[in-house]
Amino acid sequence: MSACVDFEPLLLQRASQILTPEDSVLLEKHLAGCARCAAEAEAFAQTLSLAKLPPLSVPERMSLQALALSALAAWYRAERGRRLIRRAAFGLTTAAALATVAIMPSLVRKERPRTHVSQMEDPTLAALESWGAEDPLAGPLADSILGGMDALDD
Amino acid sequence: MAPKAMIDGSASSKCGLPLRVVEIVAEQPLDDDELCRAFLEGEEAAFGELVRRHQSRVYGLVRRYAPEPEDARDLTQRAFLKAFQAARRALSRFGPSHSIAFQAWVFRIAVNLGKNHARQEKRWKKAPLADLEANRRPEGSALDALVWAEGSKLVRAAVLHLPRRQREVFTLRVDGELSFGEVGSVLGMSENSAKVHFHYAIKRLRLILAAHLEKDETS
Numbered sequence: 093m094s095a096c097v098d099f100e101p102l103l104l105q106r107a108s109q110i111l112t113p114e115d116s117v118l119l120e121k122h123l124a125g126c127a128r129c130a131a132e133a134e135a136f137a138q139t140l141s142l143a144k145l146p147p148l149s150v151p152e153r154m155s156l157q158a159l160a161l162s163a164l165a166a167w168y169r170a171e172r173g174r175r176l177i178r179r180a181a182f183g184l185t186t187a188a189a190l191a192t193v194a195i196m197p198s199l200v201r202k203e204r205p206r207t208h209v210s211q212m213e214d215p216t217l218a219a220l221e222s223w224g225a226e227d228p229l230a231g232p233l234a235d236s237i238l239g240g241m242d243a244l245d246d
Numbered sequence: 247m248a249p250k251a252m253i254d255g256s257a258s259s260k261c262g263l264p265l266r267v268v269e270i271v272a273e274q275p276l277d278d279d280e281l282c283r284a285f286l287e288g289e290e291a292a293f294g295e296l297v298r299r300h301q302s303r304v305y306g307l308v309r310r311y312a313p314e315p316e317d318a319r320d321l322t323q324r325a326f327l328k329a330f331q332a333a334r335r336a337l338s339r340f341g342p343s344h345s346i347a348f349q350a351w352v353f354r355i356a357v358n359l360g361k362n363h364a365r366q367e368k369r370w371k372k373a374p375l376a377d378l379e380a381n382r383r384p385e386g387s388a389l390d391a392l393v394w395a396e397g398s399k400l401v402r403a404a405v406l407h408l409p410r411r412q413r414e415v416f417t418l419r420v421d422g423e424l425s426f427g428e429v430g431s432v433l434g435m436s437e438n439s440a441k442v443h444f445h446y447a448i449k450r451l452r453l454i455l456a457a458h459l460e461k462d463e464t465s
Contacts (some may be wrong), residue, residue, distance in 0.1 A: 101445075104399060104445040104448060104449070107444065108419075108426075108439065108441065108444055110426065116403075127285050135452055135455070135456065136448060136452060138455070139395075139401060139448060139451045139452045139455050140420070140448065142394070142397045142398045142400075142401040142402070142455065143401045143402060143404075143405050143416075143420060143451060144420055144421075145306070145309060145310060145402070145421060148302070148305070148306070149315075151315065152305070152318075152319075155315065155319055156301055156302060156305055156319070156322075159297060159301050159305075159319065159322060159323060160293065160294035160298050160301070161294070162323060163292050163293070163297055163323045163326050163327060164294065164297075165289070166327060167293070167327055167330065167418070170327065187305055235383040
C-alpha cells in the first residue's frame with residue numbers, strides 16, 4: 093500500500109514535524125478520507141517511534157548531573173599534561189641549543205684543512221734564513237744543467 | 247555572567263540637573279560563543295553552564311553508538327573537551343574576532359566520536375538493545391510488546407546501517423533534537439539537503455520495517 097503521489101511529500105514533512113499549518117490542515121483533511129495515506133502516515137509515525145531510543149534512565153540522568161564537574165577536572169588534567177609536555181620540549185630544545193654552542197668551536201676547528209694550517213705555522217724566521225742560505229746552484233740537477241751549458245760554450 | 251549595559255550620564259539634563267548614572271543589568275543568558283570565550287579567558291563557571299546547556303542532547307546522540315552508559319558518558323565528555331580545544335585553537339590561529347560555532351562543533355565531534363567508537367569496538371550489532379524494555383511500548387498484550395520490541399530492535403539496527411549522511415542527519419535530528427537548520431550547520435549542508443536526507447532515511451527505515459512485517463505475516 094502506498095500513499096497518493098501528491099501527498100507523499102506532505103506525509104514525510106508530517107513525520108519530520110516540519111509541516112506548515114496550512115499544509116497540515118490540507119493533509120489532515122485528506123487523511124480523513126484516504127485510507128492508504130492514513131495507513132502510510134501511521135507507518136511513518138510507527139517507524140520513527142521504533143527508531144527512537146528510550147528516555148534516559150535515572151542513573152544516566154544522575155551521572156549527567158556530575159558531567160560538567162568531571163569534564164572540567166579532565167580539562168585541567170589535560171592542561172597540566174600539555175604544560176608538562178611543553179616544558180619538557182622547551183628543556184630539550186634548550187639543552188640541544190647549549191650542547192650545539194659548546195660543541196661548535198671544536199667542530200669548526202676540526203673542519204679546517206690541515207695543509208693550510210701547517211703552511212701558516214712553518215715559515216718561522218729560522219726556516220726562512222736557512223732557505224735563503226741554501227745554494228740554489230748546488231745539487232745534481234743544477235750540475236747537469238751547468239755541464240750542458242759548458243758543453244755548448246765549447 | 248549577565249551582560250551589563252551602562253548609561254553614562256555625564257551630560258546635564260534639560261532642566262540643568264546632572265543625570266544619574268544608571269546601571270542596567272540584562273538578564274538574558276549569554277550565547278555559546280560568549281560563554282566559550284569567557285571560559286577560555288579564565289571564567290570557570292562558563293564551562294559548566296555551556297556543558298549543562300548541551301549535555302543531554304549530546305549524550306542522547308552518542309548513546310546511539312555506544313551501548314554502555316559509561317561509554318556514552320565518556321564520549322560526551324570527550325566531545326566537550328575537544329570542542330573547547332578546537333575553540334582555543336581557532337581563536338589563537340584566526341584571532342579573537344573569529345566566531346565560535348560551539349554547538350555545531352560539539353555535535354560534529356560527538357557524531358565522529360560515536361562513529362569511531364562503534365567502528366573500533368565493532369559494536370554496531372550491540373547498539374543499546376538492552377534498553378528495549380524501557381522504551382515506550384503500546385498498551386496491550388505481551389505479544390504486542392514482543393512484536394514492538396522486535397520491530398524496535400530491527401529499526402534501531404537499521405539506523406546504524408543507513409548511508410553515512412542519512413544516518414548523521416537522522417541521529418542529529420532524532421537523538422540530538424536539532425532543527426534541520428542546525429543539522430545543516432553541523433554537517434556543512436543546507437537546511438533543505440538535511441530535510442531530503444532525513445526523508446530518504448525515514449523512507450528506507452519504513453521499507454525495512456514493512457518487509458519485516460510482511461515476512462512475519464507470511465511465516
